[in-house]
Amino acid sequence: MSNEHSMRRVTAIRNGTVIDHIPSGQALRVLEMLGIGGKSSVPVSLVMNVPSKKMGAKDIIKVEDRELTQTELDRLALVAPDAHVAIIRAYSVAEKMTINLGGEVTNVVRCTFSNCITTNLREPLPHRLKVISRDPLHIRCHYCGRPQDLDDLIKNVL
Amino acid sequence: MAGLITMDDLTNDQIISILDDANRLLPVAKGEMYLPLLQGRILGNLFFEPSTRTRMSFETAMKRLGGEVVNLGDVKNSSVVKGETLFDTIQMVDGYTDIIAMRHPRQGAAQYAQDSARVPIMNGGDGAGHHPTQTMLDLFTIRQAHGTLEGLKVVLAGDLRYGRTVHSLSHALTRFGCELIFASPDLLKMPAEIVSDLREHGAKVVETEDLLSSINQADVIYMTRIQKERFADEDEYVRCAGAYKLHADHLGEVKPEMIIMHPLPRVDEIHSSVDSTRHAGYFNQAFNGVVARMALICYLLGVTVPADVEAAGGAF
Numbered sequence: 395m396s397n398e399h400s401m402r403r404v405t406a407i408r409n410g411t412v413i414d415h416i417p418s419g420q421a422l423r424v425l426e427m428l429g430i431g432g433k434s435s436v437p438v439s440l441v442m443n444v445p446s447k448k449m450g451a452k453d454i455i456k457v458e459d460r461e462l463t464q465t466e467l468d469r470l471a472l473v474a475p476d477a478h479v480a481i482i483r484a485y486s487v488a489e490k491m492t493i494n495l496g497g498e499v500t501n502v503v504r505c506t507f508s509n510c511i512t513t514n515l516r517e518p519l520p521h522r523l524k525v526i527s528r529d530p531l532h533i534r535c536h537y538c539g540r541p542q543d544l545d546d547l548i549k550n551v552l
Numbered sequence: 553m554a555g556l557i558t559m560d561d562l563t564n565d566q567i568i569s570i571l572d573d574a575n576r577l578l579p580v581a582k583g584e585m586y587l588p589l590l591q592g593r594i595l596g597n598l599f600f601e602p603s604t605r606t607r608m609s610f611e612t613a614m615k616r617l618g619g620e621v622v623n624l625g626d627v628k629n630s631s632v633v634k635g636e637t638l639f640d641t642i643q644m645v646d647g648y649t650d651i652i653a654m655r656h657p658r659q660g661a662a663q664y665a666q667d668s669a670r671v672p673i674m675n676g677g678d679g680a681g682h683h684p685t686q687t688m689l690d691l692f693t694i695r696q697a698h699g700t701l702e703g704l705k706v707v708l709a710g711d712l713r714y715g716r717t718v719h720s721l722s723h724a725l726t727r728f729g730c731e732l733i734f735a736s737p738d739l740l741k742m743p744a745e746i747v748s749d750l751r752e753h754g755a756k757v758v759e760t761e762d763l764l765s766s767i768n769q770a771d772v773i774y775m776t777r778i779q780k781e782r783f784a785d786e787d788e789y790v791r792c793a794g795a796y797k798l799h800a801d802h803l804g805e806v807k808p809e810m811i812i813m814h815p816l817p818r819v820d821e822i823h824s825s826v827d828s829t830r831h832a833g834y835f836n837q838a839f840n841g842v843v844a845r846m847a848l849i850c851y852l853l854g855v856t857v858p859a860d861v862e863a864a865g866g867a868f
Contacts, residue, residue, distance in 0.1 A: 505660075507659065509657075509658055509659050509679050509680070510658065510659055510660045511638065511656070511658040511659065511660040511661040511664045511678075512660065512664070513658075514637065514638075514658075516635075516637050517637050517638060517639055517664065518637065518639050519639060519664060519667055519668065535660060536660075536663065537659075537660030537661075537663045537664050537667075538658075538659035538660030538663075538678075538679070538681060539558070539659075539660065539663075539681065539682075540659070541745060
């Protein structure tokens, strides 16, 4: 099935954000990372496990009437570093945004280790996580060195 | 200025160079001569949790080289209990001193302090994290006994799960191609992520619950204390801890040059009968804390240790 068919499993949106090329099965994690849940008032369309030439299978999310901010892109980078993000205005792609998972993730999430020095929220230095490898994703706290589990990190979004 | 937070902050060549400096400084550490290399320099001792050997050996190291020491003192009487952040404490001490030695109950505190400071931080233990200055004195002791760090067979025994000393040392020994044997009760095994990390770095690692079957091939036996509070019931503790007690009677067939080490304090994991054997290395190891820290402070402050210490120093 072509990419176009995959995209059209749900209707085109007038304004908002399309997140494409999410690794298959990760769409719910993406929504959680972005804080888009059941209580969100904006319409959200989601397709999962659709065929993709590039990825074999992928997920797609369309969020209406909401444009992702740079901070949200930084969060997205942890869950779907190779996703494509397009801002839609009046049914057209107005802007393509780049996700950049560099060597360090700063002030996006807090270290998940309960005895890390950064658990004292009054400490002023930035929260820093080092990206040791992208695939598989391997992240450690810059300060305590503990490896970070993505499911736990999602609960520690700043 | 860079400090020492983990052993990754030093290359193997830098480690060897610091150990060489330490070796030359031995007569100064023993008080046999005076060499005021650090005159006019001030060490800040920030111990946010109890320490005997580490704090005292940092202080002795500084004073043996003519430097001064200021202490945080009892945390209960400091600004920390008023809620001062570590960042603020470091800003203050950073202005008072040239180098800081620190122990803190929170993991990552030393790196956090280094990122907050202008002066070098020496990590004297951060939670269950790292204790690299202990590793430096352990490496010094091993090299003193065997003349090398390369390719030795080292047994690490006891509490390998919570002991930050054995974590740092294992990583360092791996870098020198040592073979590691981890002997511990199942409950206190070396954390799996550390074992896999060591193997990824080429370590030869064997895990066992049987300490005594490993000791005859060892060049070093590094004992640690098994703490009663780690166990759910006392019977389990008595059963486990009993298998990790060394007695002089166990040493009949060990290698003649094998040394037994322990970061101290010991409880009863090394019987006093071992103290008088040629294998007892733990008291010398504790002394080496001074000389290793002397060399480390010089290195971090950019102070050159003279090639001929005896010619450069003076008598008392």
